[in-house]
Amino acid sequence: DTGVSQDPRHKITKRGQNVTFRCDPISEHNRLYWYRQTLGQGPEFLTYFQNEAQLEKSRLLSDRFSAERPKGSFSTLEIQRTEQGDSAMYLCASSLEGTYTEAFFGQGTRLTVV
Amino acid sequence: AQSVTQLGSHVSVSEGALVLLRCNYSSSVPPYLFWYVQYPNQGLQLLLKYTTGATLVKGINGFEAEFKKSETSFHLTKPSAHMSDAAEYFCAVSGSLNQAGTALIFGKGTTLSVSS
Numbered sequence: 001d002t003g004v005s006q007d008p009r010h011k012i013t014k015r016g017q018n019v020t021f022r023c024d025p026i027s028e029h030n031r032l033y034w035y036r037q038t039l040g041q042g043p044e045f046l047t048y049f050q051n052e053a054q055l056e057k058s059r060l061l062s063d064r065f066s067a068e069r070p071k072g073s074f075s076t077l078e079i080q081r082t083e084q085g086d087s088a089m090y091l092c093a094s095s096l097e098g099t100y101t102e103a104f105f106g107q108g109t110r111l112t113v114v
Numbered sequence: 115a116q117s118v119t120q121l122g123s124h125v126s127v128s129e130g131a132l133v134l135l136r137c138n139y140s141s142s143v144p145p146y147l148f149w150y151v152q153y154p155n156q157g158l159q160l161l162l163k164y165t166t167g168a169t170l171v172k173g174i175n176g177f178e179a180e181f182k183k184s185e186t187s188f189h190l191t192k193p194s195a196h197m198s199d200a201a202e203y204f205c206a207v208s209g210s211l212n213q214a215g216t217a218l219i220f221g222k223g224t225t226l227s228v229s230s
Contacts, residue, residue, distance in 0.1 A: 033217060035218075040223075041222055041223070042118075042204050042206070042221050042222050042223050043158070043204070043218070043220050045218065048217055056217070091157065091158070102160050102163065103160075104160075105150075105157035105158040105159070106157050107155070107156055107157045
């Protein structure tokens with residue numbers, strides 16, 4: 001297994017455009033998390049899936065953001081009508097089910113909104 | 115609510131010197147604590163974690179951390195710094211989502227520089 005992979009690694013988009021990111025977790029992991037990291041800050045939790053069910057969303061996840069995990073495998077994060085404030089690194093992590101099990105992170109997708 | 119404060123956004127040490135990265139947490143429940151390292155253009159890698167039991171936790175690459183409940187601290191140390199330790203380090207506490215899962219609450223990070 002090659003770990004958590006994210007695609008694309010970098011994305012530059014014009015303000016107002018829609019973007020979609022993909023995350024492929026470690027195959028046996030049923031939990032999947034999305035975080036956002038801005039310059040000089042630690043990662044901030046966005047949303048979480050247990051298999052295909054989206055169980056929690058942060059208040060950071062505005063109506064322009066939507067995430068899916070069809071069939072409990074890969075996940076997508078879509079941002080509609082992007083704003084310059086959306087520029088950040090978007091990190092995906094996955095883990096096994098269990099109490100406080102280790103989360104494995106992908107390398108992230110860096111979004112720049114111009 | 116849970117939170118993490120990392121004291122010092124930037125720490126510089128000489129190669130071979132002691133590394134000390136400070137982390138204080140706030141939690142209304144017994145915390146689970148983590149240190150992650152992030153190298154440039156890479157994802158976060160777990161260094162070590164404290165869940166229950168022994169308060170001195172050993173991790174990868176010679177790092178260790180001690181959970182001190184009375185001080186609400188979880189400082190990261192390494193006796194002798196190596197050039198390859200230069201990276202950004204994040205302390206995190208487990209946040210409670212629901213009965214099934216958790217998310218991590220991260221500090222702002224500390225950049226460690228190592229000079230020869």
